[in-house]
Amino acid sequence: MTVPTYAAPVAANPYRPSPARITSIIDLTPQEKLFELRLIDDAAREAFDFESGQFVELSIFGVGEAPISISSAPSKQGFIELCIRDSGDVTGAMHKKRCGDIVGLRGPFGRGFPFADMKGHDILLVAGGLGIAPLKSLINHIHDDRHEFGKVTILYGSRTPSEVLFRRQFDMWQHREDFDLILTVDQPDETWTGETGLVTKLFDKVDVDPASTYGAICGPPVMYKYVIAEMRKKAMDADRIYVSFERRMKCGIGKCGHCGVGHQYACIDGPVFNYWEAMNLQEAI
Amino acid sequence: MFFRVIPKSVIPDLVRGLAEQYEVVGPVAKGETFVYAPLADAADLRLDYDTTALPAKRWFFPESEALMRFRVSDNAVVSESLDTAPRVLFGLHPCDVNSLLLMDNVFLGETPDPYYKARRDNTLVVGVSCTPGEYCFCDAWGTDETHWGFDIFLSDIGDDYYASIRSVMGADLVDRYVPCRAITDEDTAAFQRRTAEFKAAFTNGVDTSQLPVLLDAKFDSEIWDKLGEKCLGCGACSMVCPTCYCFDVHDELDADQLGGTRVRTWDSCQFKQFAAVAHGQNFRDTRAARVKYRYYHKQWGYLSKFERVLCVGCGRCTRACKAEINPPRVVRALQTGVVD
Amino acid sequence: MAPRLVVLSLASDFGCQVQLTNMTAELLDVLGLVELSYWQLATSGHMPPDYDVAIVEGAVTTTEHVELLGRVRETAAVVIAIGACANTGGIPGIVGREDLEGRYGAVYGPGPAVATGRRAPLPLDAFIKVDYHVPGCPIDTGEFLRVLSRVLLGLSDRVPDMTMCASCKTNETVCFFDEGRLCLGLVTRAGCGARCTSLGRACTGCRGIAPDANLASAREIAVRAGVPAAAMDDALRIYNALTEVHA
Structure with a gap:
């Protein structure tokens, strides 16, 4: 039996990364760098529309892909910023890249923070460690639309002063009147003048009007339970507390199964969930 | 639907006819x-088979496939093509026909998977009725019947097949390659008797x-620890x-490291690293957590999205699992609270 | 500068080095990427004093091996253990840890002069940090090349940690236990594509016991299939005598 075969070009391929050029690299800490990337194809760059809280798959051929949340604000078009910790093969390979090098991007993927719903409200953002990366996008987005929001409070905890990300910007922001920013570290050194201890300790210093406040949390998995408890103590509604989960998002389009959390997939149903949704997700918190 | 009665004796002719235009894939004997x-030959087709070692999914979603060729220097995709023969899958049982519909929900849904879709578009499906085997429980999910997802479905009514024809292609093929006739009331009565048996x-x-309630309410039950000890x-x-x-x-690099191939392979939520993330956290670190997730996702996670459970009762896992963990047993454990 | 590479053997039958010479198709490509400074089996001359990558075959069975391995670790930025002997103790490991002299005596007669400085065999991991592992008896050249790629790119060691059964299922191989026969695939590290079983030979465990293997359940399965649990433990001694999982 002879069988005809043919090779079909793959149209609209969601697995094909778009080439992007690294246009800036800033060393934030010994482990983290901030990369600015621009999609090379004009049409792809113009079509790239995202929300704070969404992520991309960073694709380095020969190494693989890794999900990275976007740190820049949707209000800034034409480029994206990724804050990347050297913690695996793809992120390690990224740390060896130089300005001008080309990598691949797929996305944006997932559901971000409900920016439109948050407008007209007070905002309480709580970050731990690298969890500041997606929240930085939200913070900058709020900044660019600052008049649309009430009181904005940012609580950010790090292990040590040298691990505080975006420290230069945050040092300046500590003096701003339109953002209440409180930094804390677990292990202070002699230079540290800010708060010490876990981020949950800072809730004593915060006044919350539960009727008009949205919360957003991102940090290491152990942090969520305790921060949510503090927000609940302030009588905030479960469906106004938003959390962003880190899972192993691999395909980004709800197929490969790696980012399952309870009955959902973090890559299409999240990674941002409100606490009511998260309460109904097994293994989430 | 459109029906025909096809004598069993002409099936080899049909297969030979199909082979002129298609690669015909069907159940054949391999050892036991x-x-x-x-x-290779129409005579190799064994429509009396009980079940196959691997299901039909590999003909749409192979165990290993190249997604694209790449170049390292500028991170470029060099080519992305797939070889897909026009193909007929001949002789799928109702469970396997239904399984394709469940796969379609994932791979043809909101963001279609072009590799799966190309093969699905190029493949005709001919189903055939069966007799429940030792491990079959498709009746539990209603996947013992199939009403779509095939081009032709052949139901055994003795010397003939009562053929349900679902697509234009199916109708064309039947008309072209086999002598057949319209159904009579007697044929339908035979079909009904056969279905009842x-x-x-x-x-x-x-x-x-x-x-779904039991899976959530018994999420912390010790039945999962018991199953994890066996798994x-x-x-x-x-x-x-x-x-x-x-x-x-x-990614698989060529030996010269200049280029390579991005490869997709089957994976399993039962593998330890499946839910581990880069910073060292593993969201399902124990076998108990992993075996639980498999059932939780199949009987509830998928159901919450697509209103069907992700199981067709084919019994292949019952056969494959040396630790004797299988849906009938796990469901019994959920109902009774005890692993028997 | 291309990384300088050395290939050397401890206690082994050189089978894995022979496998390297078998990579005819890819060898030239690979040699274009590295500077082969010393290859015990294939080059003349002595080990150079300095190199970047050391590929080590064989188990540690003498004090000389221990000293050599220490020097290798001090010199090389990357150490790759190839083959069952280097990774699990392999065949030399069958001698076990007890009554070493008695066993040498049984083979070579009383007070044998062979293997001066002999000691109970152990895999490389017992003495030095091994950066990359290529298990198997012998190694698979394709797997070796994939690991070498990862070495050259500075990627992590990623030896598969699941057991063999999924590969067997993918190959549509009938399970040996269905026929009442012993197979060590239930507990053995995957990554070879389950080649032996697809050729009708049961897995002998040459890739080592998978880190998450469930030996207790595997023994119960063997017994249900009519294979005594002791037979499984005996079979594991061929390549895994030194692995601490037999309790």
Whole structure:
């Protein structure tokens, strides 16, 4: 039996990364760098529309892909910023890249923070460690639309002063009147003048009007339970507390199964969930 | 639907006719078992098979496939093409036909998977009726019947097949290659009798009442620890499952390191690293957590999205699991609170 | 500068080095990427004093091996253990840890002069940090090349940690236990594509016991299939005598 075969070009391929050029690299800490990337194809760059809280798959051929949340604000078009910790093969390979090098991007993927719903409200953002990366996008987005929001409070905890990300910007922001920013570290050194201890300790210093406040949390998995408890103590509604989960998002389009959390997939149903949704997700918190 | 009566004796002619235009894949004997394989000869087709070692999914979603060729220097995709023969899958049982519909929900949904879609578009499906085997429990999910997802479905009514024809292609093929006739009331009566016998032959009663509730309410039950103690974590269940679709993607560099291939392979939530993230956290670190997730996702996670459970009762995992973990047993454990 | 590479053997039958010479198709490509400074089996001359990558075959069975391995670790930025002997103790490991002299005596007669400085065999991991592992008896050249790629790119060691059964299912191989026969695939590290079983030979465990293997359940499965649990433990001694999982 002879069988005809043919090779079909793959149209609209969601697995094909778009080439992007690294246009800036800033060393934030010994482990983290901030990369600015621009999609090379004009049409792809113009079509790239995202929300704070969404992520991309960073694709380095020969190494693989890794999900990275976007740190820049949707209000800034034409480029994206990724804050990347050297913690695996793809992120390690990224740390060896130089300005001008080309990598691949797929996305944006997932559901971000409900920016439109948050407008007209007070905002309480709580970050731990690298969890500041997606929240930085939200913070900058709020900044660019600052008049649309009430009181904005940012609580950010790090292990040590040298691990505080975006420290230069945050040092300046500590003096701003339109953002209440409180930094804390677990292990202070002699230079540290800010708060010490876990981020949950800072809730004593915060006044919350539960009727008009949205919360957003991102940090290491152990942090969520305790921060949510503090927000609940302030009588905030479960469906106004938003959390962003880190899972192993691999395909980004709800197929490969790696980012399952309870009955959902973090890559299409999240990674941002409100606490009511998260309460109904097994293994989430 | 459109029906015809086809004499069993003409099936080899039909296969030979199809082979002029298509690669015909069907159940053939391999040692003591059966596998879906390209038919070298129409006589190799074994429509009396019980089940195949691997399900039909590999003909749409192979165990390993190249997604694209790349160049390292500028991170460019060099080519992305797939070889897909126009193909007929001949002789799928109702469970396997239904499994394709469940796979379609994932791979043809909101963001279609172009590799799966190209093969699905290029493949005709001919189903055939069966007799419940030792491990079959498709009756539990209603996947013992199939009403779409095929081009032709052949129901055994003695010397003939009562053929349901679902597509233009199916109708064309039947008209072109086999002498057949319209159905009579007697044929339909035979079809009904045969269906009743089929339904009465199932022996693995599975009480599916309130499964989504039980999966949540008994999420912390010790039945999962008991099952975790038995589980080998080997992933055999996922490989043979016609509805397990999880995959991994990795890059294989050429020996000269200048280029390579991005490859997709089957994966399993039963493998330890499946839910581990880069910073060292593993969200399902124990075998108990992993075996629980498999059932939680199949009987509830998928259901919450697509209103069907992700199981067709084919019994392949029952056969494959040396630790004797299988849906009828796990569902019984959920109902009774005890692993028997 | 291309990384300088050395290939050397401890206690082994050189089978894995022979496998390297078998990579005819890819060898030239690979040699274009590295500077082969010393290859015990294939080059003349002595080990150079300095190199970047050391590929080590064989188990540690003498004090000389221990000293050599220490020097290798001090010199090389990357150490790759190839083959069952280097990774699990392999065949030399069958001698076990007890009554070493008695066993040498049984083979070579009383007070044998062979293997001066002999000691109970152990895999490389017992003495030095091994950066990359290529298990198997012998190694698979394709797997070796994939690991070498990862070495050259500075990627992590990623030896598969699942057991063999999924590969067998993918190959549509009938399970040996269905025929009442012993197979060590239930507990053995995957990554070879389950080649032996697809050729009708049961897995002998040459890739080592998978880190998450469920030996207790595997023994129960063997017994249910009519294979005594002791037969499984005996079979594991061929390649895994030194692995601490037999309790």
